[in-house]
Amino acid sequence: MLAILVHGFGLHNRILGYALLLATTLMFVGALFVAKRRRNPPARLSKGPWMRLPKSLLAFSVSFFVATLPVAGILPENFGGWLLAALLALGVLWGVSELFFGMTWGGPMKHAFAGALHLAWHRRAERFGGGCSTGLKPLDLEDPNAPLGVEKPKDFTWNQLLGFDACVQCGKCEAACPAFAAGQPLNPKKLIQDMVVGLAGGTDAQFAGSPYPGKVIGEHGGNPHQPIVNGLVDAETLWSCTTCRPVSRNAR
Ligand code: SF4
Structure with missing residues (x-):
């Protein structure tokens, strides 16, 4: 300025x-x-x-x-x-x-802009007080027409998408993730970056960090209107998450 x-x-x-x-x-x-x-x-x-x-x-x-x-x-x-x-x-x-x-x-430098806006419109402001809310919401299994979470990148809210762009690829989440350490096909940092790819459209070939263990970089891709699972991200990657939360506690 x-x-x-x-x-x-x-x-x-x-x-x-x-x-x-x-x-x-x-x-x-x-x-x-x-x-x-x-x-x-x-x-x-x-x-x-x-x-x-x-x-x-x-x-x-x-x-x-x-x-x-x-x-x-x-x-x-x-x-x-x-x-x-x-x-x-x-x-x-x-x-x-x-x-x-x-x-x-x-x-x-995208993170500088997106990060500032993300902080201003954070979806879980309670985390600034030391909480480790994940924002997970219960699914409505009674209503057959209710959406079951997010299917495509465009289903995320705008401030969730902003949160993906705010990632600085520091890898604190990767270092704290026990599934990654155990060689399961999950790396939380890459998962975030795959969502960025999903919004922009393309493949993960430009990702310059650690791959999902056992998965080759460059073979996955998508766009905002394509289902995430088995396009951008394999189902086994999502099932590797144990929701143990050290990532949300350590990566602030
Ligand atoms: S902890 Fe993970 S998600 Fe958060 S900024 Fe670092 S790499 Fe991105």
């Missing part, structure tokens, strides 16, 4: 400049921690596009920091000439592309 105000709307105010310098410094430090984490990532962390995230964050924070120094009055307006301007433009383009195209085309 500060970057948009200062560099998008041209509000070259010294206080805003210093605030943006502080924000980009904090972002740079955070990006260094992410880079350190990604140097030798544990198996539970997804790889793929997530591996380029620290580089994008570093490019974004360094470019905006240097570009803001003249706004704060620390460097003269024309410092560095066209060469520095071109380098900064490249860095800004890289960082901004990661932010905006990543959000809209399913890149890692």
Whole structure:
């Protein structure tokens, strides 16, 4: 937001400049921690596009920091000439592309947007107080016309779908899942990502984390209108869940 105000709307105010310098410094430090984490990532962390995230964050924070120094009055307006301007433009383009195209085309930064909205419209706000409600609802077995849960991705509510997009693929659920540890064909992280695939349409070939034990990545797919079971996800994957809840206790 500060970057948009200062560099998008041209509000070259010294206080805003210093605030943006502080924000980009904090972002740079955070990006260094992410880079350190990604140097030798544990198996539970997804790889793929997530591996380029620290580089994008570093490019974004360094470019905006240097570009803001003249706004704060620390460097003269024309410092560095066209060469520095071109380098900064490249860095800004890289960082901004990661932010905006990543959000809209399913890149890692999608979680930042979806996660904030998911927290605002969380379906089980009682969990913020320490509860571990799963939101499971009893089925109406008396009414033959009552829906039995969710059949297709489009049957999820909008904020359930938002919750899938908010997943950062940290793998805490994978590490806490006893079925996964026991080699059963279930990985809660992949199950969430399969629901993301189901909404967008396609296959799970791009998933860059651990597969369901014993299942090959790339052989499952679906779309919002296709039944989930035995398309996106095999029935045995769902039956591997024992509803033991360590995932909902440990993965907050
Ligand atoms: S713990 Fe939550 S955010 Fe992390 S991978 Fe599992 S579902 Fe995604």
